[in-house]
Amino acid sequence: MKARLFTPGPTPVPEETLLELAKPVTYHRSAEAKAILAEMTEDLKYVFQTTNTVLTITSSGTGGMDAAVSSSLAAGEKAILLTAGRWGERWRGVLKAYGINIVAVEVPYGKAVTPEMLDAALKANPDAKAVLATLSETSTGVGHDLEAFGKLVAKTDAILIVDAISGLGAMECHTDKWNLDIVVTGSQKALMLPPGLAFVSVNEKAWKKIDANPVRNFYLDLRRYRKSIAESDTPFTPANTLIKAQRASLKRIRAEGIENLWARHAKMATAARAAVKAMGLELFAERPNNGLTVITVPAGVDGSATLKAMEKKYGFKLADGQDNMKGKIWRLSHMGYTDAFEVLGAFAALELVLAESGFKVEPGVGVAAFQKAFAGK
Amino acid sequence: MKARLFTPGPTPVPEETLLELAKPVTYHRSAEAKAILAEMTEDLKYVFQTTNTVLTITSSGTGGMDAAVSSSLAAGEKAILLTAGRWGERWRGVLKAYGINIVAVEVPYGKAVTPEMLDAALKANPDAKAVLATLSETSTGVGHDLEAFGKLVAKTDAILIVDAISGLGAMECHTDKWNLDIVVTGSQKALMLPPGLAFVSVNEKAWKKIDANPVRNFYLDLRRYRKSIAESDTPFTPANTLIKAQRASLKRIRAEGIENLWARHAKMATAARAAVKAMGLELFAERPNNGLTVITVPAGVDGSATLKAMEKKYGFKLADGQDNMKGKIWRLSHMGYTDAFEVLGAFAALELVLAESGFKVEPGVGVAAFQKAFAGK
Numbered sequence: 001m002k003a004r005l006f007t008p009g010p011t012p013v014p015e016e017t018l019l020e021l022a023k024p025v026t027y028h029r030s031a032e033a034k035a036i037l038a039e040m041t042e043d044l045k046y047v048f049q050t051t052n053t054v055l056t057i058t059s060s061g062t063g064g065m066d067a068a069v070s071s072s073l074a075a076g077e078k079a080i081l082l083t084a085g086r087w088g089e090r091w092r093g094v095l096k097a098y099g100i101n102i103v104a105v106e107v108p109y110g111k112a113v114t115p116e117m118l119d120a121a122l123k124a125n126p127d128a129k130a131v132l133a134t135l136s137e138t139s140t141g142v143g144h145d146l147e148a149f150g151k152l153v154a155k156t157d158a159i160l161i162v163d164a165i166s167g168l169g170a171m172e173c174h175t176d177k178w179n180l181d182i183v184v185t186g187s188q189k190a191l192m193l194p195p196g197l198a199f200v201s202v203n204e205k206a207w208k209k210i211d212a213n214p215v216r217n218f219y220l221d222l223r224r225y226r227k228s229i230a231e232s233d234t235p236f237t238p239a240n241t242l243i244k245a246q247r248a249s250l251k252r253i254r255a256e257g258i259e260n261l262w263a264r265h266a267k268m269a270t271a272a273r274a275a276v277k278a279m280g281l282e283l284f285a286e287r288p289n290n291g292l293t294v295i296t297v298p299a300g301v302d303g304s305a306t307l308k309a310m311e312k313k314y315g316f317k318l319a320d321g322q323d324n325m326k327g328k329i330w331r332l333s334h335m336g337y338t339d340a341f342e343v344l345g346a347f348a349a350l351e352l353v354l355a356e357s358g359f360k361v362e363p364g365v366g367v368a369a370f371q372k373a374f375a376g377k
Numbered sequence: 378m379k380a381r382l383f384t385p386g387p388t389p390v391p392e393e394t395l396l397e398l399a400k401p402v403t404y405h406r407s408a409e410a411k412a413i414l415a416e417m418t419e420d421l422k423y424v425f426q427t428t429n430t431v432l433t434i435t436s437s438g439t440g441g442m443d444a445a446v447s448s449s450l451a452a453g454e455k456a457i458l459l460t461a462g463r464w465g466e467r468w469r470g471v472l473k474a475y476g477i478n479i480v481a482v483e484v485p486y487g488k489a490v491t492p493e494m495l496d497a498a499l500k501a502n503p504d505a506k507a508v509l510a511t512l513s514e515t516s517t518g519v520g521h522d523l524e525a526f527g528k529l530v531a532k533t534d535a536i537l538i539v540d541a542i543s544g545l546g547a548m549e550c551h552t553d554k555w556n557l558d559i560v561v562t563g564s565q566k567a568l569m570l571p572p573g574l575a576f577v578s579v580n581e582k583a584w585k586k587i588d589a590n591p592v593r594n595f596y597l598d599l600r601r602y603r604k605s606i607a608e609s610d611t612p613f614t615p616a617n618t619l620i621k622a623q624r625a626s627l628k629r630i631r632a633e634g635i636e637n638l639w640a641r642h643a644k645m646a647t648a649a650r651a652a653v654k655a656m657g658l659e660l661f662a663e664r665p666n667n668g669l670t671v672i673t674v675p676a677g678v679d680g681s682a683t684l685k686a687m688e689k690k691y692g693f694k695l696a697d698g699q700d701n702m703k704g705k706i707w708r709l710s711h712m713g714y715t716d717a718f719e720v721l722g723a724f725a726a727l728e729l730v731l732a733e734s735g736f737k738v739e740p741g742v743g744v745a746a747f748q749k750a751f752a753g754k
Contacts, residue, residue, distance in 0.1 A: 003401065003403075005401070005402065005403065005404065007404045009614060010402045010403070010404065010405065010614070010617070011402075012401070012402065013401070013402050018398075018399045018400070018401070019399055021395075021398040021399055021618070022395045022396055022398055022399035023395070024380065024382070024389065024390070024395070025382065025387045025388075025389065025390050025565075025571050026380075026382065026387070027382065027384045027387065027694055027696075028387065028572065030694075058435070058436055058437050058440070058572065058573055059435055059436050059440065059596065060435050060596070060613035060614045060615065060616075061613070061614065062595070062596050062613040062614075063435070063436065063440075063596045063613070065596075066594070066595045066596035066597075069595075070594075070595075093595060094595045094596075097592050097593075097594065097595035097598065098595070186614070188402075188614060194402050194616065194617065194618040194619075195405065195435065195614045195615060195616050195617060195618075196435055196573050196616030196618075196619060215474050216474075217443070217447075217474065217594065218439070218443045218446075218447075218470060218471045218474035218475070219436065219437070219439050219440045219442075219443035219471075219597060220443075220596060220597070221474065235439075236437035236438070236439040236440070237386060237387070237437045237438065237439075237563070237565060237572045238437065238572060239437075239571065239572050239573030239616065239619070240387070240571065240572060241398070241571040241572075241573075242571075242573060242616070317404055317407075319404075
């Protein structure tokens with residue numbers, strides 16, 4: 001049986017990238033290594049849509065989030081936290097660890113934080129030094145309106161720090177144009193690499209705040225990475241095989257073109273939503289993003305058992321809900337190296353498993369709806 | 378031309394490990410992924426020679442050093458820093474970032490900190506909460522007597538925190554028997570993996586200190602890793618392809634046996650030192666360790682040009698001195714997936730390049746001495 005990965009990170013990695021990982025290891029301080037890092041960084045700037053440099057940290061995505069907070073905020077400073085799920089809560093965890101005074105704007109799982117809520121919070125807290133947001137709340141499938149958030153925060157002295165870990169490269173995100181002051185992403189989502197690298201962009205407004213901040217960390221202090229990247233280098237021995245492989249995956253994005261990539265993800269997401277509705281199911285996210293589709297498990301169906309059956313019988317690995325969402329939602333990623341016909345296959349498998357479990361669905365209705373929506377009909 | 382890596386990190390990676398990296402990426406929260414992490418952790422305990430669990434952090438080795446310091450020490454607490462080179466200075470950088478009150482026991486590059494020096498420092502500073510040491514000071518080739526350090530620190534309330542990044546797996550190191558309270562290593566040295574993972578062992582004495590310490594970090598807080606590893610899991614999406622590959626390299630170590638591995642490295646180091654002397658050269662380290670051989674560049678020879686010629690003409694990549702040691706020493710690693718005949722080849726290449734540069738050496742004398750010492754003659 002063929003194994004098919006539809007979890008919202010890690011995602012499938014292109015074959016040419018995997019082969020890059022199998023090449024002999026080289027020295028990370030050579031001229032060649034610096035050229036590779038420089039090339040990868042240029043392509044990252046393209047994906048981020050920024051003219052600022054992008055810093056590469058050897059860590060999980062959370063390491064990048066920690067670096068953003070610990071580099072820019074001092075203990076006792078106030079920050080507005082926008083949270084709509086588990087990854088908003090990850091921001092809360094980081095903020096708490098560093099003693100930040102948190103003003104939380106919270107919505108229930110499945111809902112999105114609105115620009116109006118942020119506007120009110122900014123007005124009520126003119127002393128806030130930062131706003132923490134999430135581009136794609138992967139725990140619920142919600143996408144946030146970062147363009148609107150950016151406009152609001154730009155009018156204030158606060159900096160906007162964005163977790164774009166599972167969104168960047170799948171959904172539209174204009175770091176510079178939207179005034180996103182710090183943007184964090186990870187390698188294992190739409191960037192088509194295994195986990196192990198975090199990438200962080202920082203603009204002038206954010207550097208000013210960072211430069212005035214006390215040292216709160218060593219390994220994750222962004223200032224060290226800025227100093228090194230100016231010489232196409234890293235402050236600490238990086239995961240250099242991953243960097244070489246990331247270069248290969250980014251070449252694929254360059255070749256496709258970022259606008260085409262966004263459009264392709266939008267099309268897959270539209271088709272997936274059509275399939276969900278045609279099958280008589282419901283989308284969990286009120287403002288779904290284009291990186292993944294999250295489906296509410298219908299009453300009477302064992303959500304976790306359905307996913308296990310899909311994997312065991314047909315090789316499709318989707319993600320369950322996390323923590324107290326377990327068994328209540330199905331999360332199907334269509335980020336990165338995944339095409340529409342594979343996603344169509346996943347719906348075919350879901351239909352078969354659901355039909356076997358007694359849920360009333362005519363095999364083919366979801367698949368047909370997917371196909372039609374994909375064709376724009 | 379065949380490229381040969383003799384830098385003291387990264388080091389060559391076995392072919393079966395490289396191929397592991399080229400396999401399709403899988404989900405990191407599956408039962409299979411947990412089993413792989415558990416298996417790798419068991420083999421790490423064997424390499425560390427500890428019955429305590431070993432924590433896996435997705436980061437450079439320095440991330441592990443940061444985790445050790447920020448998890449266990451509070452601002453203003455006193456720590457004794459033993460420094461004999463660049464990696465001792467790395468400890469200093471981490472300690473400074475976290476506001477630790479540093480008592481430095483410092484020796485010049487090439488020298489080793491002695492147990493007597495540590496004894497005196499402990500007596501003069503009974504309020505010290507920790508001692509920071511380096512197993513292999515890779516910037517100079519010095520190895521430290523951690524067994525003696527452990528005996529001294531065990532008599533006090535301080536904890537002994539060891540950077541064993543480039544030593545563990547190459548030179549004898551008994552975490553439990555020697556009372557090493559926290560030991561940090563990295564994947565890219567004797568453990569035969571590309572960079573990207575740090576491993577940290579912590580004993581009861583150290584956990585007590587850590588549990589009483591304030592939260593100073595989020596991503597690198599060791600308590601989070603302890604909680605997860607109890608369920609064979611990681612707190613953040615780990616570099617799971619590297620974990621799978623690390624398991625493969627550790628199987629190689631298991632198959633060889635740790636005592637045989639130490640003996641093999643000792644033999645290679647002895648042979649390398651014999652070659653150095655036979656060529657009329659000098660060892661830079663007064664107490665050389667078995668992971669690498671560091672040679673003083675003789676007067677009248679351009680050290681950096683010699684290394685460039687070795688790489689360009691014969692494919693041998695050795696490491697230059699770092700910072701102000703550049704051009705003054707040659708660093709030749711024989712850690713991990715490197716055997717004696719490859720090291721012999723490196724000396725043959727060095728002889729040829731030196732002879733061409735006008736340095737008086739008869740090609741063959743170093744190689745012959747290496748061979749004889751290797752044979753135990």
